[in-house]
Amino acid sequence: MRVLVGGGTGFIGTALRQLLKAKGHEVTLVSRKPGPGRITWDELATSGLPRCDAAINLAGENILNPLRRWNEAFQKEVLSSRLETTDLLAKAITKAPQPPQTWILVTGVGVVLGRGGGAIGHMLLPFRLGLGGPIGSGQQFFPWIHIGDLAGILAHALEASHVQGILNGVAPASTTTNAEFAQALGTVLGRPAFIPLPSIVVQAVFGQERAIMLLEGQKVIPRRTLATGYQYSFPELGAALKEIVS
Known part of the structure; x- marks a missing residue:
């Protein structure tokens, strides 16, 4: 499958990308910075969703980052990093002539x-x-949860057509x-x-x-x-x- 992964450059995203590629899937990342095998969030907003069979959003600032003070600015950053990226992907999926069959959102593990x-x-x-x-x-x-199992659950949800609803990671x-x-x-x-x-x-x-x-x-x-x-x-x-x- 062609899989679009939002926020796929971090710890979880790297493990998921490696597992999906090992299983033979083609992975495109959505990130803030351009690069090979990537599109930016701005490109997603302006050019729309690239053709894909599934979309996964992992994007979001780490709420328990010990190096960041829990002030109003960081609280807004934590919220916006999740809400804005999800909103962008949802709108792009809605407008896509061939929307993906699977849509996975990672909100809490x-x-x-x-x-x-x-x-x-x-x-x-x-x-x-x-x-x-x-x-x-x-x-x-x-x-x-072990990182291998978190990536495994996401791949399982992607590949098994009967999986729907909320899964605890x-x-x-x-x-x-x-x-x-x-x-x-x-x-x-x-x-x-x-x-x-x-x-x-x-x-x-x-x-x-x-x-x-x-x-x-x-x-x-x-x-x-x-x-x-x-x-x-x-x-x-x-x-x-x-x-x-x-």
């Missing part, structure tokens, strides 16, 4: 674990130094608590993982609104994802972490 990026990139150094541990109480749920073992996650990562690295990151520090770094996501967590079960027939490559946390840090 678990903590994405993988080599060379994602959440694990910020965790490895303190954990390798023996300074890792749970966030706050550690009793909050910590939904996670989390692993089946996502009833893990934050403390259990910290312990598992420490075990894989052969390091202790008992130094907690106090709630007050999390609030100071991320701001109170964003800190809620890390300190309160959410219990998420991928029932519909499993019901579609998707087979996880990394359903268990220990195996996922071993593959990432090996």
Whole structure:
């Protein structure tokens, strides 16, 4: 298939692009900067949708970017990066003489674990130094997913005609608590993982609104994802972490 991927230059987009190409699909990216195999968002707005069988939008500023203060300007950037790109793609699809058969929007997933990026990139150094541990109480749920499975779920939704509706992008073992996650990562690295990151520090770094996501967590079960027939490559946390840090 010819697949158009919005925001496909980041961590998730790179993994998805590699998987789709390995499966024989042709991928065109929509990004802010021009380049081979890409069109820009401006070109999409002015020239319309290139011919494609499916469109996927991954675009969106990372809401938990620890290097950005949670002020009004960044809040607007987080919203606009998702809403404006989705609106652009939706309008282009509506106007296309041959609209794509499949339209996938990625709006919320678990903590994405993988080599060379994602959440694990910020965790490895303190954990390798023996300074890792749970966030706050550690009793909050910590939904996670391996990058290979997130890309796999998207490819599955793309290729399987019976897949419709909302799929939770989390692993089946996502009833893990934050403390259990910290312990598992420490075990894989052969390091202790008992130094907690106090709630007050999390609030100071991320701001109170964003800190809620890390300190309160959410219990998420991928029932519909499993019901579609998707087979996880990394359903268990220990195996996922071993593959990432090996």
